[in-house]
Every structure is written in C-alpha cells, then in structure tokens.
Amino acid sequence: MGNIVQINGPIVTVRLQGVHNGEQVRVGRLGLVGEVISLDGNQAQVQVYESTESLSPGESAQALGHPLSVELGPGLLGQIFDGVQRPLKAIRLQSGDQIARGLELPALDREQVWQFEPASALDIGTHVGGGTIIGTVQETETVVHRILVPPAQSGELLEHAPAGDYTVDQVIARIRNSIGHVHKLKLFHRWPVRRPRPYRARDHAAVPLMTGQRILDTFFPLLKGGTGAVPGPFGAGKTIVQQQIARWANADIVLYVGCGERGNELVEVLESFPKLTDPHSGRSLMERTLLVANTSNMPVVAREASIYVGVTIAEYYRDQGYDVVMVADSTSRWAEALREVAGRLGQMPVEEGYPAYLASRLSAFYERAGSVQTLAGNRGSVSLIGAVSPPGGDFSEPVTSHTKEMVRTFWALTKELADARHYPAVGWNDSFSGYVETAAKWWAEHVDPAWAQRRAEALALLAEADELARIVNLVGPEALSPAQRWVLEGAGLLKEAVLQQSALDKVDSYASPRKQFILLDLALKIYHEGKDILELEVPVDHIAQLPLLAKMRRIKSVYSSDQTEELRKLDQEIHETFDRIRIEYAGVKEQTA
Amino acid sequence: MKEKEYRMATAARGALLFMQGIPGVPLGDRVVVRDHRGRKRNGQVILTSDETVLVQVFEGTDDLDLERTWVRFLEEPFTLPLSPDMLGRVFNGVGQPKDGRPPIISALKRNVNGAPVNPSARSYPREFIQTGISTIDGLNSLVRGQKLPIFSGSGLPHNRLAAQIVRQAKLLGEAANFVVVFAAMGVSHTDARFFEEDFESSGVLGNVVMFINLADDPPMERLILPRTALTAAEYLAFDLDRHVLAVVTDMTHYAEALREVATAKGDVPARKGYPGYLYSDLAEIYERAGRIHDRHGSITMVPVLSMPSDDITHPIPDLTGYITEGQIVLSRELHNQGAYPPVTVPPSLSRLMKDGIGKDDTREDHPRVASQLYASYARALEARNLASIIGAEELSERDRLYLAFADAFEKRFVTQGEQEDRSIVETLDLAWELLSLLPPETLGRVTEADLKKYHNWEVVSAERANWYGRTSEDSADEEHPADPQAAGRVS
Numbered sequence A: 001m002g003n004i005v006q007i008n009g010p011i012v013t014v015r016l017q018g019v020h021n022g023e024q025v026r027v028g029r030l031g032l033v034g035e036v037i038s039l040d041g042n043q044a045q046v047q048v049y050e051s052t053e054s055l056s057p058g059e060s061a062q063a064l065g066h067p068l069s070v071e072l073g074p075g076l077l078g079q080i081f082d083g084v085q086r087p088l089k090a091i092r093l094q095s096g097d098q099i100a101r102g103l104e105l106p107a108l109d110r111e112q113v114w115q116f117e118p119a120s121a122l123d124i125g126t127h128v129g130g131g132t133i134i135g136t137v138q139e140t141e142t143v144v145h146r147i148l149v150p151p152a153q154s155g156e157l158l159e160h161a162p163a164g165d166y167t168v169d170q171v172i173a174r175i176r177n178s179i180g181h182v183h184k185l186k187l188f189h190r191w192p193v194r195r196p197r198p199y200r201a202r203d204h205a206a207v208p209l210m211t212g213q214r215i216l217d218t219f220f221p222l223l224k225g226g227t228g229a230v231p232g233p234f235g236a237g238k239t240i241v242q243q244q245i246a247r248w249a250n251a252d253i254v255l256y257v258g259c260g261e262r263g264n265e266l267v268e269v270l271e272s273f274p275k276l277t278d279p280h281s282g283r284s285l286m287e288r289t290l291l292v293a294n295t296s297n298m299p300v301v302a303r304e305a306s307i308y309v310g311v312t313i314a315e316y317y318r319d320q321g322y323d324v325v326m327v328a329d330s331t332s333r334w335a336e337a338l339r340e341v342a343g344r345l346g347q348m349p350v351e352e353g354y355p356a357y358l359a360s361r362l363s364a365f366y367e368r369a370g371s372v373q374t375l376a377g378n379r380g381s382v383s384l385i386g387a388v389s390p391p392g393g394d395f396s397e398p399v400t401s402h403t404k405e406m407v408r409t410f411w412a413l414t415k416e417l418a419d420a421r422h423y424p425a426v427g428w429n430d431s432f433s434g435y436v437e438t439a440a441k442w443w444a445e446h447v448d449p450a451w452a453q454r455r456a457e458a459l460a461l462l463a464e465a466d467e468l469a470r471i472v473n474l475v476g477p478e479a480l481s482p483a484q485r486w487v488l489e490g491a492g493l494l495k496e497a498v499l500q501q502s503a504l505d506k507v508d509s510y511a512s513p514r515k516q517f518i519l520l521d522l523a524l525k526i527y528h529e530g531k532d533i534l535e536l537e538v539p540v541d542h543i544a545q546l547p548l549l550a551k552m553r554r555i556k557s558v559y560s561s562d563q564t565e566e567l568r569k570l571d572q573e574i575h576e577t578f579d580r581i582r583i584e585y586a587g588v589k590e591q592t593a
Numbered sequence B: 001m002k003e004k005e006y007r008m009a010t011a012a013r014g015a016l017l018f019m020q021g022i023p024g025v026p027l028g029d030r031v032v033v034r035d036h037r038g039r040k041r042n043g044q045v046i047l048t049s050d051e052t053v054l055v056q057v058f059e060g061t062d063d064l065d066l067e068r069t070w071v072r073f074l075e076e077p078f079t080l081p082l083s084p085d086m087l088g089r090v091f092n093g094v095g096q097p098k099d100g101r102p103p104i105i106s107a108l109k110r111n112v113n114g115a116p117v118n119p120s121a122r123s124y125p126r127e128f129i130q131t132g133i134s135t136i137d138g139l140n141s142l143v144r145g146q147k148l149p150i151f152s153g154s155g156l157p158h159n160r161l162a163a164q165i166v167r168q169a170k171l172l173g174e175a176a177n178f179v180v181v182f183a184a185m186g187v188s189h190t191d192a193r194f195f196e197e198d199f200e201s202s203g204v205l206g207n208v209v210m211f212i213n214l215a216d217d218p219p220m221e222r223l224i225l226p227r228t229a230l231t232a233a234e235y236l237a238f239d240l241d242r243h244v245l246a247v248v249t250d251m252t253h254y255a256e257a258l259r260e261v262a263t264a265k266g267d268v269p270a271r272k273g274y275p276g277y278l279y280s281d282l283a284e285i286y287e288r289a290g291r292i293h294d295r296h297g298s299i300t301m302v303p304v305l306s307m308p309s310d311d312i313t314h315p316i317p318d319l320t321g322y323i324t325e326g327q328i329v330l331s332r333e334l335h336n337q338g339a340y341p342p343v344t345v346p347p348s349l350s351r352l353m354k355d356g357i358g359k360d361d362t363r364e365d366h367p368r369v370a371s372q373l374y375a376s377y378a379r380a381l382e383a384r385n386l387a388s389i390i391g392a393e394e395l396s397e398r399d400r401l402y403l404a405f406a407d408a409f410e411k412r413f414v415t416q417g418e419q420e421d422r423s424i425v426e427t428l429d430l431a432w433e434l435l436s437l438l439p440p441e442t443l444g445r446v447t448e449a450d451l452k453k454y455h456n457w458e459v460v461s462a463e464r465a466n467w468y469g470r471t472s473e474d475s476a477d478e479e480h481p482a483d484p485q486a487a488g489r490v491s
C-alpha cells in the first residue's frame, strides 16, 4: 500500500514501493485504475484511465501486480467495450446514461453459458503447446470461436472436459507443464495488451482485402494482413471509408475502434450493422463485428490504451485462424493522447509538441498487422487501417508523415474532392498502394486478365486530364485540340461512372470485384470509341452529350453486383451507338468530299 | 476545512494562485478567494499535491495582495442548482444571477463538468429540423440532437443568423418547440442586447436560459460558462423532457481563455500556442449535445465561432470541425457582395443530414438534389474561375450556362430575407428551378425519374434537338429503371 502525492490531470504521482513500469495501480477512495508509466525512486507516475476529479493527495494507492490485459474468449463479438475493455452495455445497466467512475466489470459475461465442443483429436496425455485448439464454441451464427491454449502455456493434457454447457469461468482442461505445475484452462484467458501475441511465422500476404469500394480495391488495393492509412481533413470522409470497410470487407472478423471520435458514429454502427447483411456470409454484420469505443469526451488515457486493446483482440481472432480487419478512427487522437501524457510528464517535445517516441510507437503498432501461420499451424491475418486527422489538413505534420512511411497503402482524402461531393474523396495523385502487383495476380486469376492494364490506363487518363486542366486554367479551353478535350471528358466520365461511389446509395454502396471491373471496362471502352470517332471530325460536344454517357454515369446505381449481365449489356449499346455515328459521319464526309 | 480560510498563497500569476502547505485538497474543488477589500472571487483547484495547490481564479488575480488573501476550499466540485425556474433567467458563468433576481434554490445540484455519456446509451439523431434557411435545410440539414457550428469571421452576421435559426427552428408537424439555452462568452453589450431583444420580440424569452459573460467580464469565467450552460441544458433535456437548442457563442473567446491559462501553467503548446489538449477539452463541451435512449428531450447545439483571420485551418475552427457533426461556413466575399446569409456552400457540411431527409422526412428527391446542387455549383465555380482568367466571352456554351447558374444560385438560393422562413418544399422547388438552368445530361446525381418530375429544361437549341431526337428515342424503349431502389428490388 502506498499513497498519492500529486494529481495533475490524468497523471497521478504515488509513493509506492516495488511497483514495475507498466503495472496496474488502483488509486483513491473511488478505486480508479491506471498504469505506471515512469518510476523515480520510491515514487511512480501513474496514468489513470478515468477522470481524477475529487481525488486528493494522501489517498491510498495499491499495486495490482499485472499489466493492462484483456480477456479473450467467447462473448466478445457484438459487444461494445471502452478503451480498457469495460463492457459499455453492462456499464449502462449499472450506472445509467453517463459512465460512473470506479466501476469494475469483467469484459466477458460470467453468467452466459456456451456450448463447448472439445477437439476430438486431443487424447489425454498428449502434449499441447501454446495456441493449440482444445475445442470450439459457436460464438455467433457465423463465427466458431476456437478455444486456444494460452500462448505462454504448454504441457501434458491431464483432463479435457466433455461436450456441454460451460460458463467462461469453468475449467475445461488441465495441463501439467514441464516443471510439474498444473494449470487450469478456461474458455478465456488474459493477455497483456502491449505485448504482441506470438505466432509461428509470418507469411506473405497474397490475397486482396476486398472492401467493395472501387477507388480502394481497383485503384489502391490493400491485402489481407496489410496496413493502410486514411488521412484527410475534417469532413473529407475518413470515417465513412472506415465504416464502409467495416461493412463490406471480405474478412471474418471486424474490429471497429472509435478512438477519440464522436459518440454518434459508434451509435450508427451499433444501430445499423445488426440490420445489414454481410454479402459474403449472408448473415447480420453484427455477428462478426465488435467495437472498442473511447469517444473524444471520454478520458484521454484510456484512449491511448484503446488501440492496443483493439489490436490484441484482433490478434486473438487471427490466432484462431481468421482474417481480421481492424479500423482505428483516429490514430491522430491516439497520438494526441500520447502527447498529452508526455507533456504532463515534462518530456521534451520534438515536433509540434509530440514526444520523440511518436514514430517508434506508431511503427510498433502497424507492425502488429500481418498474415501469419498461427501457433496451431493455421493461416490468419490482421489488417490494420488507421484514419489520420492532420491539423489544418496539412499532410506534412508529424503523425501523417510518419504514418505515410510505415503503411503500404495510403488513401489520401482531399478537401477539393469532398467540397465538390466527389465521394469517396480519395485523390488519385497522392494515394498509393504497395500491393498492386500482388493484387494484380489475384484479379487476373479471379476476375479478368486485363485488370492491371485497365487500371494503369485509367490512372494515366486521370493524370493526363489533370495536366490538361492546368493548361486550360492558364490559357483557356480553346488551346486544346479535340482529342485533348475528349481526354477531359473521358476523365470526367471515369470519375462519375467509376470513382464516385456513394456510401448512401443502397445499390452502389458495395460493388463486387466483377462489377468494379465491368464499370471500369465500360467507361474506358466509351473513351476509346470516342477517341476513335474523333478522326471522323465528330465534334467533341456531340459525343459528350450522348445519352449513352449519361446512362453510363448512372448505371452503377441501377444494377447491383449480382446483375453483372445487365451491366455487360451496355457493351452492345456502346457498339451500336458509335457504329451509328460512324456511318452517319462517314456519309457526311463523303457528301462534303 | 470547509469553514477554514487559508492565507498561504505564495504566488499569483495571471489567473493562477499558488498555495503552499495545505494537505489533502481534492482536484477540481471549488474555492472562494477573499481579497483584502473583502470581495469574493471564484476558483477551482487544477493541480494538487502534498506541497502545492494550484488554484485557477475565474476573476483573475489582479491586484490581489498575497498577504491579505484568504482562500476557502468548499470541499465540493463546481455545481449548478437546477430547477424549472431557470427559464427566463440570466446568469453569469458560474451560475449566479445576473438579472438582479434571487439565486435559484434547489436541492438538485449537478457537477458542471458532467460525466461522459455512455456511447451505448446514445440514440442516433434523425429528426429533421426546419430552420427556414435554404442553405441549411436544403443542403446542410440540421437534425435534432446534432451539433452544427457556424464558422464565421469578425463583422460577419453570425449573430443574426443564429437568432434567425432560434426564431424559425421547428419540427415538421410538431407544435411544441425548443427551449433555448443561450451561452455567450466575451460578447459585446450590443450583441448581448441584440439577442435579448430578439428573443423578446419573438416571444421566446420565457423559454430561454441565458448564461452571459460580456467582453468586459472576467475572461477566465469563460472556461466554466459553457459547462454551466450545458449542465442546465442536460437538465432541461433529460430531466424535463424538453428539446433544447443550445446556442454557444463565441467559442473562439473560450479557446483563447484556455490558451491563456495553459500558457501560465507552462503547458507544452501544440499549434499556435494552443495546448495539445484543446481537442479533448472542446470535445467535452460539444459531445454534450445529442439524444439518449428512452429520453424524450434532446440537445441540439449551434456553437458560433469566429475564425481568426478568416482562416479555417486555424486550430479553433479546425479542431471544432473534427468534433462537430458538420459546419456552416460564412464567407466574407459573399457578405461583401451583400448576400445574407453569406453561407459559402462548398466547405459547409452536415454529417447527420443523410438520416433526417428523404421520402419519410422531407421529400423523396432531397438527398439527390442536395448532392446535385453541390456538384453543379462546384463545377460552376470552376467555370467562374476560368472566366476570370480568359474572360467570359471565351467560355464554351456549357460553361456560360454554369456561370449563369452560379449567379442565380447565390442570388436566389443562398440569399434570403432575415425574416424569410422558407418551407423545405419551397427550398427544394427553388433548387429545381435553378437546376433547370442546366441541361439534363449534366445532372448525373439525380435519377431520370427526378428529371422527368422536376426538371424543366427548355432551352434547347435546334441543333441539339436534332441530335437528341434520334438517340434518345432509340434508347427510350429499353428498360432501365432509373430509380435505384426499384432496381434493388428487382435483384
């Protein structure tokens, strides 16, 4: 037992013998919990996860003997936890609309009963290592929860519970380790959040993470096990991009971490996901989703922790052999929490008030993504996607610039596109993906061999149009040849018919890989056909005003992903339209000749 | 301790008073400071340790004589007594009457800092509020429980706009209307009087609670004023089931007070001298808006802030925009052209609009019309920009149409009277009138059904008519549903 010496916002200095860095400490009458972040003689500085208001010097402090850990077991899915994994729905039942302080509630429901099915291949007496699957529980209709031997444990299986109903607290196996200690295994175990969970080996990510968003999948793809960032000024669409990924990604498990953002955005997920169906499983999206919520008005230290709580849960499902996606909105708020604590500790700021370890913390976080071979020998992956909120939209600020160096996919949102309500406002100039080649193999095999070429063609057209637009802004449109003006029209068509995709449009919110490819292919076809007939001296305006083009712009919201034949029918119309013009103009030419 | 007065102030700096040798003072406690003339000031403990206690004094430490300063710790946080009698009253930042009438007496008192709302207790805001202002209702709709700030600049008519919103805001088909919590920080006497008179003349005064800190009142009181005001708002909304419209002006004065204290404390600055925690601090205020499950009332918040040097990337508007659910941006350029309200549409946004508009709430075409107006106006501004470089005569025929559209949009849609209360249907019809200045093939955000129903494009040159005559007939007999929802059902 020790006592409190000083309280400075969320940082509490305690006099406490023998505590370790990182150890949990409980302070004061209210029993607020925090963790030691620095030691100085017999004093320790503790960052407290809850508001320290009304705490006073002299109150007690008690070391808890373990670092910040999460409970991992069935019952996580469909839940909403705060930044230190307290169950918010249960908290509401206990403390009402506002979150009271000092509440201690276990993350996993102790009453709920799960039907455990032991792994039949495991005989008593066999040696089980960390990560071995000792049985399963049907966690939701779609997700089978695999019960693992905790990674740090192994030994001879002494007892294995028969199939039946168990709560997470009941023992379902006993093992004796190499020095003869017997451990009880339950349906859940704990893991410290700041320590990455082990795996057997990393393998190469090779499969694209499909999000159903054209500008992402087709233009700047991400792989399962990859890292991505969504930077952009306020209102540019970071949250919508992440929500769209959470909705439509072809992942087994989705973690949505609301880190220092709005309460209503989490409510939106909570209210809408149960009603939406996963296009891959046909089941309610909530069955594969869980939320970690530390909104902007919740205590800042727990915000710092929320990212680690999220990624540890993500790794846990990965270790069961699943593809997991975690979206974190926003990593900038996490970095700011770090900055605030550093500032209170009087640490030397290096850039814009951020401590020197900002970059290393960021990279350690993104390192936890990856496609791996699990301890049990299965494949699993964690994809990490972080929103970045640069002050003033300035991408040269520390969090954006460090993030940019670490992630392989960068979806840069621009204010210009957002202001014109071009959504998703992902700019094609500043965005990049380091996974294009790998993705191309998948597209070639599963969708169309021409994917890489179409993609490159489209990007080239967009770049050329941007260049021409600059010229127009200097000298006016008269300086452009008809072919150049058609480039502008073609790029415009591409933007409207392919790149723009409204998250609010029921039909177009999700586009399958095939639909994505067909739309791209059709738009480019129109562009090429148009370019072709310019030779016949058809005025650009006439082509640009063809109803065919208006139809192309709208067709994405007319036919859904399972109506691709209907989409393909536009091919025919394209040919007919341009052939007709060819005939007509060939005639005109002859007459005038 | 409550009764005891200490005389151990060792230093005073700006709004901070340093005390030594007082053990066990709780963080956040309320403090009364008595100076040598017997005048009382309000303070709050912002750092506490075995040795030092730091008190933030809302009235500042000017002309305190440390030898003759007495400090009493009240052993309680800042609280506000709450009662229905608050309606119609005027208070200062710490909740003391400013209207010469007696203080509110009530057994119900709440900590003004509140506690964070449990996200799982929130209910998503989705009820359309008609403000009668086209740029808001049509393009950036406000819904009940939203926080939607006005980003303004010095000398722009943000107060008039805020007052117009207060006067006109209503729910379609509902009689009972808003009660208003008006929180003013650092406003001039003239502005304060303007609001008071406006509330009075529109007959809402009895439904308004005012918390006022004038430009010449103690600036540090601004740090607590919005918290006090929102505590009242929460009480009205969630205890008394009222729908509250909270107008909070001017958040820039709030943030400046925060910077002043942060600097005095020696906090590490992040940008432009503002502390790194400005974001979290603002969020504690803004996030108090909203709706809560099983509660009938709501808090809709319209904060007003002036952007220093009209710079939207300045930390105050920037961080605000990162927290609120959109923003209405006023422009000096439009204002100078005589437009009222000078709302500049492209950077304005309402994030909660999508769930409050459309078929069951306003009109079926609303979402698409809004999106189309945005897209067409963005395109029209490009044309205008081009015209400024090469001259309007050099523009293509299409661009000239856009130019005319931009002008009409600003003069007829954006501009309206200060007493003009347009219904949402009027706003949408006006939108179509303007879109009818543009040819249908440029309107890719609306459906063909919308075009048939609302679009009125008649200016068709003979040549174009000729060209269309052929192709559109050919495609007319093909089946392609233009209504996306209809298409969805087919699948």
Ligand SMILES: Nc1ncnc2c1ncn2[C@@H]1O[C@H](COP(=O)(O)OP(=O)(O)OP(=O)(O)O)[C@@H](O)[C@H]1O
Residues within 6 Å of the ligand: A232, A233, A234, A235, A236, A237, A238, A239, A240, A241, A261, A389, A423, A424, A425, A501, A502, A503, A504, B321, B322, B323, B349, B350, B351, B352, B354
């Ligand atoms: N793909 C999309 N389809 C339709 N609307 C969109 C899309 N993306 C963004 N929007 C619109 O833009 C608004 C702002 O988007 P969002 O909330 O995602 O911004 P943000 O970048 O997360 O902002 P902040 O940093 O302030 O949180 C949304 O409310 C929505 O109206």
Ligand SMILES: [Mg+2]
Residues within 6 Å of the ligand: A238, A239, A240, A261, A329
């Ligand atoms: Mg966001």
